[in-house]
Amino acid sequence: MKAMTYRQYGGPEVVTLSDVNKPTPKPDEVLIRILATTVTSGDHRARSLNMPAGFRLIGRLVFGLTRPRQPILGTELAGIVEAVGAEVVNFNPGDEVIAFTGGAYGSHAEYRTVPEAGTIALKPGNLSFEEAASLSFGSMTALPFLRDKARIKAGDKVLVVGASGAVGTAAVQIARHFGAEVTGVTSTSNVELAAGLGAQRVLDYTKTDFATTGDTWDIIVDTTGTVSFARCDTSLRPGGRLVAIQGSFAQTLGIGKPSKASGKAVIAGYVPARPEDLRYIVRLASNGELKPVVDRIYRLEDAAEAHAYVDTGRKRGSVVLTVGDRQWETTAKWRARTSKDVPPRLVPVALR
Numbered sequence: 001m002k003a004m005t006y007r008q009y010g011g012p013e014v015v016t017l018s019d020v021n022k023p024t025p026k027p028d029e030v031l032i033r034i035l036a037t038t039v040t041s042g043d044h045r046a047r048s049l050n051m052p053a054g055f056r057l058i059g060r061l062v063f064g065l066t067r068p069r070q071p072i073l074g075t076e077l078a079g080i081v082e083a084v085g086a087e088v089v090n091f092n093p094g095d096e097v098i099a100f101t102g103g104a105y106g107s108h109a110e111y112r113t114v115p116e117a118g119t120i121a122l123k124p125g126n127l128s129f130e131e132a133a134s135l136s137f138g139s140m141t142a143l144p145f146l147r148d149k150a151r152i153k154a155g156d157k158v159l160v161v162g163a164s165g166a167v168g169t170a171a172v173q174i175a176r177h178f179g180a181e182v183t184g185v186t187s188t189s190n191v192e193l194a195a196g197l198g199a200q201r202v203l204d205y206t207k208t209d210f211a212t213t214g215d216t217w218d219i220i221v222d223t224t225g226t227v228s229f230a231r232c233d234t235s236l237r238p239g240g241r242l243v244a245i246q247g248s249f250a251q252t253l254g255i256g257k258p259s260k261a262s263g264k265a266v267i268a269g270y271v272p273a274r275p276e277d278l279r280y281i282v283r284l285a286s287n288g289e290l291k292p293v294v295d296r297i298y299r300l301e302d303a304a305e306a307h308a309y310v311d312t313g314r315k316r317g318s319v320v321l322t323v324g325d326r327q328w329e330t331t332a333k334w335r336a337r338t339s340k341d342v343p344p345r346l347v348p349v350a351l352r
């Protein structure tokens with residue numbers, strides 16, 4: 001089968017088209033024919049080893065000391081079940097599904113096997129394959145951080161710094177789902193996007209520093225690595241939490257964390273990928289509470305170009321790769337619906 005692989009760390013050019021063995025499902029696995037996948041900030045990190053401060057060595061330990069252990073990137077996918085193992089009971093050939101392969105990667109290919117008990121779910125019927133493939137990376141991060149770690153509740157005031165990225169667009173919508181009052185922080189060109197996703201207020205970081213507004217929040221979600229506890233201390237209400245999604249090594253170790261007496265906390269680290277969270281996210285998407293944001297769409301074979309765009313750090317929501325021959329049909333349908341539902345600037349610019 002075709003797959004985009006990388007055999008060494010480096011720039012987008014290390015990602016090249018290869019012919020690799022098509023996987024065979026084990027008895028408890030589902031074989032998925034992939035129709036769409038994405039290039040995420042996770043793929044950027046695994047490919048470039050550009051890690052948050054202090055994490056470079058850990059990155060090598062995780063991804064491979066001298067060269068990548070898993071040559072196929074890709075953390076999420078949407079596709080059609082092609083075959084199932086003998087013990088699989090909940091999926092059948094022909095089912096339209098999404099899967100979050102997360103830290104195991106392997107989705108930038110024509111096929112991927114996933115355990116039936118893993119992070120796989122039926123695709124929401126109201127989404128195209130391109131939209132569905134964009135659903136999990138940001139949401140599988142934002143949901144557990146907000147709900148389980150920050151214990152968000154209705155009425156909380158939540159600030160999302162970086163509200164236009166994959167994690168930020170999900171965080172805005174998931175915080176709204178839990179009844180929070182949301183302020184987004186974006187650059188000028190993304191103000192409208194964050195407002196369209198439900199942020200009641202949006203601060204343009206090129207004009208306003210949230211830390212100098214005098215406003216306070218119960219939860220500050222930072223997806224950009226620009227907010228230390230010292231910077232946001234006075235912007236946090238008593239008992240407030242800084243959720244450092246792009247936390248530094250020091251933040252992860254708890255260095256510089258607030259005193260117990262302050263009642264405030266810094267939350268950083270890693271969240272596990274749980275199948276029930278993917279199903280929760282699918283329910284939100286099915287009822288329209290969670291809309292994937294698709295920025296650009298490339299062909300799988302053009303993944304290096306997609307990586308170059310993701311490397312800019314300026315993508316809005318997700319960058320999608322279409323896989324196989326039916327790309328034109330799905331993309332045309334998706335484009336028709338998207339142009340009605342979301343601001344026109346979200347129509348992909350890399351279609352061809």
Ligand SMILES: NC(=O)c1ccc[n+]([C@@H]2O[C@H](COP(=O)([O-])OP(=O)(O)OC[C@H]3O[C@@H](n4cnc5c(N)ncnc54)[C@H](OP(=O)(O)O)[C@@H]3O)[C@@H](O)[C@H]2O)c1
Binds near residue numbers: 163269317
């Ligand atoms: N802890 C975890 O388990 C976990 C899981 C997933 C991701 N992450 C990390 O979370 C971070 C975000 O991931 P992502 O996928 O959301 O990234 P992304 O989609 O690449 O984020 C890009 C967005 O960030 C915005 N941005 C950049 N600098 C900004 C700033 N100073 N203020 C406000 N917005 C800014 C950009 O908007 P403008 O162009 O408008 O600036 C752009 O829309 C990454 O570092 C990733 O490694 C951590």
